[in-house]
Amino acid sequence: MKSVHSPLHAGHAGQTELVAGRILPGFERPERAEFVRAAVERAGLGPILEPTPQTLDVARRVHRPDYVDFLRQAWDLWVTAGNDGPALPFVWPTRGLRDDLRPEKISALLGFYAFDGGSAFVAGTWGAIESSYACALTAADIVAAGERAAFALARPPGHHAGRRTAGGYCYLNNAACAAERLRDRGAKRVAVLDVDFHHGNGTQEIFWTRADVAVVNLHGDPATEYPYFLGAADEIGAGPGEGYNLNLPMPPGTDWAVWSEALERGCRHIAEVGAEALVVSLGVDTYEGDPISHFRLKTADYPAIGARIARLGLPTVFVLEGGYAVAAIGDNVTGVLTGFECA
Numbered sequence: 001m002k003s004v005h006s007p008l009h010a011g012h013a014g015q016t017e018l019v020a021g022r023i024l025p026g027f028e029r030p031e032r033a034e035f036v037r038a039a040v041e042r043a044g045l046g047p048i049l050e051p052t053p054q055t056l057d058v059a060r061r062v063h064r065p066d067y068v069d070f071l072r073q074a075w076d077l078w079v080t081a082g083n084d085g086p087a088l089p090f091v092w093p094t095r096g097l098r099d100d101l102r103p104e105k106i107s108a109l110l111g112f113y114a115f116d117g118g119s120a121f122v123a124g125t126w127g128a129i130e131s132s133y134a135c136a137l138t139a140a141d142i143v144a145a146g147e148r149a150a151f152a153l154a155r156p157p158g159h160h161a162g163r164r165t166a167g168g169y170c171y172l173n174n175a176a177c178a179a180e181r182l183r184d185r186g187a188k189r190v191a192v193l194d195v196d197f198h199h200g201n202g203t204q205e206i207f208w209t210r211a212d213v214a215v216v217n218l219h220g221d222p223a224t225e226y227p228y229f230l231g232a233a234d235e236i237g238a239g240p241g242e243g244y245n246l247n248l249p250m251p252p253g254t255d256w257a258v259w260s261e262a263l264e265r266g267c268r269h270i271a272e273v274g275a276e277a278l279v280v281s282l283g284v285d286t287y288e289g290d291p292i293s294h295f296r297l298k299t300a301d302y303p304a305i306g307a308r309i310a311r312l313g314l315p316t317v318f319v320l321e322g323g324y325a326v327a328a329i330g331d332n333v334t335g336v337l338t339g340f341e342c343a
């Protein structure tokens, strides 16, 4: 299996986040991708390619064009306004406020285009976002050209990013963009299977009313887990998309016995809707040692995830999402990928 990876991800470093009342270094850091890259090499998965340069055309369809423009300009606007530290929002147009008034100041735009304070901008952030997106589209193109699977070793992650909102370490929704690209390349229906611990709220929002992209999420119950405000079992899509969104929330402490049943249910749904291609939002923060998540999967469980996905028999694009136990993230990711390859 080919992997697609860009060194530009490393420019997105030194960002901060608000954790339990303190501004701390972000959990989403460059070592994550470096550990995965090293594990891919160790496992002999296949060649690691640089992404092909991409236009922002797909991003502008998946997201609102003004949001994509904001992402490109955010750091420059922040510096021009006299700031030098990481750019973080502090005010959001939530209930009771207007979200149709686009403000002018960068400090307000940061909140206008975010749903939380988890996606800071530093000098190298846009370069990393663009390269991560290019990794996802390049991997989709490899699969559309006939290969069984490809892996976008992409950073920053994307599944929390909505139509016009950053959040949860995410900016452009790489998995959604890969799904859109597979549609462009001829797949009549694509499924996104999100196995990250956290609900992929952005992917759900983006495809909520669409029948041509089905979205399946296995995740921590939003009653107790981030992102809290989306991901319940009664969210099934709307309009033409009704019935194409499947949420399978699970309680803290969920282990392989329960989680693998949800995977089985999710895979059956993907087969039933007649997907012709698959995008896997591959987060491994379901791991028992993850510092910010609460499932109990073991490193030995990950190959079985890949093997079950392989049994769908679909052209498959794997896109890296979360996973914060950096010492184990590489083996857990390559466990899924080699499990898929060997099946």
Ligand SMILES: [Zn+2]
Pocket: 196, 197, 198, 283, 285, 321, 322, 323
């Ligand atoms: Zn996650």
